Amino acid sequence: MSTSARRRAGASGDPMRPSWNLQRAIRWAVLAFAVALAWVPTVGEASPVTATAIAAKARQAYESADFAAAANLYRQAYDADPSRPGMLYSSARAAHRAGLWEQAMHAYAAFLALSAAAPDQRRLAAEHLVDARNQLVRQTLQGSAEAAHPAA
Numbered sequence: 001m002s003t004s005a006r007r008r009a010g011a012s013g014d015p016m017r018p019s020w021n022l023q024r025a026i027r028w029a030v031l032a033f034a035v036a037l038a039w040v041p042t043v044g045e046a047s048p049v050t051a052t053a054i055a056a057k058a059r060q061a062y063e064s065a066d067f068a069a070a071a072n073l074y075r076q077a078y079d080a081d082p083s084r085p086g087m088l089y090s091s092a093r094a095a096h097r098a099g100l101w102e103q104a105m106h107a108y109a110a111f112l113a114l115s116a117a118a119p120d121q122r123r124l125a126a127e128h129l130v131d132a133r134n135q136l137v138r139q140t141l142q143g144s145a146e147a148a149h150p151a152a
Contacts, residue, residue: 051081058090067098075107085114089125096128101136105129 058073071094078087092107108129112122 051077051084051087054080055084055087055090058087058094062090062094062097067094068100071095071098071100071103071107082114085111085117088114089117089121092125092128092132096132099135101132101139104132105136108132 054073054077058070058077061067061073062070071091074087074091074094078084078091081087088107088111092104092111095101095104095107108125111117111125112129117125
């Protein structure tokens with residue numbers, strides 16, 4: 001085996017085994033990647049400032065009667081800061097006002113599952129959940145009746 005081949009093969013003499021320098025470089029690359037990942041925020045770890053800014057946009061959309069946008073923005077605010085389950089309730093209310101029954105039901109259910117809210121607020125959310133479900137059933141039945149008896 002030539003000298004250059006021995007260097008490439010490392011101390012073991014096995015040409016398939018990476019050299020010590022390559023192993024060391026790989027270790028440093030893995031370590032650097034792990035450190036970089038530790039600095040990248042994961043989903044749900046956005047800053048509260050971001051959540052507050054999104055919630056402010058959601059409030060503006062709600063006040064402008066753009067309830068569908070408000071529902072989505074409130075959900076984004078909750079996703080950015082899960083320590084604020086009230087954003088889920090606001091998302092549910094906005095979806096409810098927009099007639100997005102399934103979205104409202106999911107948000108109410110998530111709020112009830114996560115929230116340690118006051119009993120009155122939980123009761124209200126449960127009542128709204130039932131109403132959204134009833135609205136969805138009514139809408140589904142109406143659609144079925146219209147499909148069965150098209151207007152002439």
